[in-house]
Amino acid sequence: MGLLDGRVAVITGAGSGIGRAAAEALAKEGAAVFATDIDEAGLQVTASNISAAGGKVETLIQDVTDEALWDKVMDQAEATLGSPTILVNNAGIAIGGAIPEFSLDDWKTQMAVNVDSVFLGTRAAIRKMQSSGGSIVNISSVAGLRGAAGLSAYCASKGAVRLFTKAAAVECARAGWPIRVNSVHPGIIDTPIWQKSIGRLSEGMPVIPDVPEGANALDADTLGAQASPMGRPGRPDEVADLIVYLASDKSSYINGQEHVVDGAMTAGG
Ligand SMILES: NC(=O)c1ccc[n+]([C@@H]2O[C@H](COP(=O)([O-])OP(=O)(O)OC[C@H]3O[C@@H](n4cnc5c(N)ncnc54)[C@H](O)[C@@H]3O)[C@@H](O)[C@H]2O)c1
Structure with missing residues (x-):
């Protein structure tokens, strides 16, 4: 018996990092x-891993910023697997850079991928789950809780996800729609996002003091060792376990809250 037997979960950004780990963990619990x-x-790698482990999975190529596609995602999930009651808004990118040089185009791209997508996904899910009920998990960041030099657009986007989550939770509960909405705030997690961001993040911005300049400056091991009192980055599966918990009925009275998984990174002064 799994925690999520009989459930259908939609998850974005499932082809890498935290999204892949969460997709696999949700499937392992029966979703x-x-x-x-x-x-x-x-x-395809994610889907093969889930299938090989005996789980059930369907895939769709989706750009989360495409408004029209969102209803199709929900409808296709329902047609192929059954009515979705879990949505994990995970897809995201990080565009770094100092504010004086930051372009409006990069700002808009950052907001579109990290914020518009969460609004569009949450809207589509609420439309679908109004009577069935469900759980929506939005992936924010510790960067949505406090500022970081050279990451202003990313911080702004993740802060927006934090407050949108709370507003959506209150609105659903007040309306009598049995849908919980929570946000997850990872610290430094060892995923490919750090390598993908490296070009832009390296453009003359201080990320963390005392990290040597160069390609290793954004290595997750180095960042995690410095930023977390636990002395290491988190693993994607350590975030996935929290996502599973929030998706499941084990968290039935937990709603509209921000859940930090950061190895005590933000616990100290
Ligand atoms: N890794 C970390 O340290 C960390 C920390 C805090 C928050 N997060 C957040 O966790 C989430 C997952 O990040 P990750 O670290 O696994 O990164 P990742 O780069 O490994 O995975 C992100 C996935 O999102 C997909 N994606 C990007 N743009 C998309 C779009 N427009 N439409 C659909 N999919 C798109 C990518 O293809 C990729 O598969 C992101 O929202 C990220 O901001 C990550």
Whole structure:
């Protein structure tokens, strides 16, 4: 018996990192997983892993910023797997850079991928789950709780996810829609996002003091060792376990809250 037997979960950005780990963990607990991403090859790896472990999975190539596609995602998940009652808004990117040089185009891209997507996904899920009920988990960041030099757009986007989550939770509960909405705030997690961001993040911005300049400056091991009192970055599966908990009925009275998984990174002064 799994925690999520009989449930259908939609998860974005499932072709890499935290999204892949969460998709696999949701499936391991019995959920049928509708996994989406723009990265087709990555998505296929996730799907193969789930299938090989005996789980149920369908995939769709989805750009989370595409408004029209969101209703299709929900409808296709329902048609192929059954009515979705879990949505994990996980897809995200990080564009770094000092504010004086930061372009409006990069700002808009950051907001579109990290914020518009969470609004569009949450709206589509609420429309679908108004009577059935469900759990929506939005992936924010510790960068949504406090500022970081050179990451202003990313911080702004993740702060928006934090407050949108709370407003959506209150609105659903007040309306009598049995849908919980929570946010997850990872610290430094060892995923490919650090390598993908490296070009722009390296453009003359201080990320963490005392990290040597160069390619290793954004290595997750180095960052995690410095930022977390536990002396290491988190693993994607350590975030996935929290996502599973919030998706499940084990968290039935936990709603509209921010859940930090950061190895005590933000616990100290
Ligand atoms: N890794 C960390 O340290 C960390 C820390 C805090 C928060 N997060 C957040 O966790 C989430 C997952 O990040 P990750 O570390 O696993 O990164 P990742 O780069 O490994 O995975 C992100 C996935 O999102 C997909 N994606 C990007 N843009 C997309 C779009 N427009 N439409 C659909 N899919 C798109 C990518 O293809 C990729 O598969 C993100 O929201 C990120 O901001 C990560």
